[in-house]
């Protein structure tokens with residue numbers, strides 16, 4: 001590493017920052033408005049006036065706060081108590097091979113530069129996306145011309161090109177054990193950084209690709225957080241599947257809150273929730289005149305559909321549908337034997353082994369029920385086979401049921417307790433069954 005540089009050396013005269021977002025620009029080539037702030041994902045100041053500042057004008061301090069062993073946050077505090085930039089919190093990962101800065105603080109001070117030097121040589125600066133560019137070139141110079149890794153897809157968002165710019169795509173190893181890749185979403189090149197953590201259980205530094213919610217148990221996936229522009233179900237499912245390929249226990253995003261444990265499952269379940277809401281699965285809970293549509297309108301393009309197949313050999317069915325056809329396993333349950341107490345008391349119906357398969361994110365799936373221990377006499381190839389189950393999330397409208405019966409449908413007893421409890425079963429003239437379930441399905 002080069003000798004420590006003085007602020008005069010790492011803060012050139014032509015370096016300015018946008019006051020609102022803290023992103024750096026070249027003073028000789030300033031746009032009328034900061035493009036980062038003028039973009040639909042961010043915001044201009046209330047008076048609409050663009051303000052620039054030189055980094056040396058910052059009055060306040062930057063604290064290095066240990067968030068967990070070998071992971072530090074850089075907390076920027078202005079003397080006047082105002083937010084600096086968007087109040088982001090850069091993270092520093094310390095490894096035996098040097099440190100990595102993930103996201104860039106909104107300011108830079110000589111004290112903070114010294115504090116980072118004491119953690120070891122810095123090997124990489126990785127802004128997760130353009131909102132986090134900050135004064136990256138100043139930090140790079142101050143710490144010895146550290147490479148600034150910017151997603152090639154977002155190169156056009158740079159207001160100032162660091163001398164040590166590294167454009168990247170795909171998956172990169174920043175130092176041994178610390179990898180970065182780009183699930184995208186919030187920006188085309190939105191990146192995450194993965195690190196095993198001191199305990200080896202895994203930490204995901206997710207910037208705005210995945211944002212920790214105030215409840216600290218769930219996460220959000222948005223094109224814009226301040227302006228509340230959601231991403232589609234397909235994109236959210238893609239991001240969750242992407243980060244689900246690695247193990248991680250904790251998740252940190254742009255700001256202070258974190259998921260302190262079980263973060264991988266929190267991402268998966270939050271993605272399912274997001275997808276279900278934007279697909280309209282839960283529209284029935286939103287009130288307004290559309291909450292009690294005339295019965296037939298309860299079936300829409302997003303109504304979850306289940307097709308039930310009773311199979312004699314569940315393992316063979318899984319081999320066929322998953323291994324052969326390529327469907328994903330959505331849910332699986334082992335068989336439970338029935339219990340018969342003396343005199344018929346304490347009777348518990350057994351439950352067959354079952355497997356639900358379908359494309360991840362689809363609103364339909366197949367339920368494969370092993371019929372080796374058929375409940376209530378169900379049998380493969382019988383009239384229960386091929387039952388269609390619609391998950392209405394509410395009682396079927398009685399007028400609708402009456403209309404179905406007037407058109408040849410016949411209400412019958414369900415073939416298993418489960419559907420007896422959670423729905424109405426109707427037999428079509430062909431003998432096939434339609435279950436109108438009161439349950440919701442959003443797995």
Ligand SMILES: [Zn+2]
Nearest residue numbers: 018021034037
């Ligand atoms: Zn700005």
Ligand SMILES: [Zn+2]
Nearest residue numbers: 129131186208
């Ligand atoms: Zn952002």
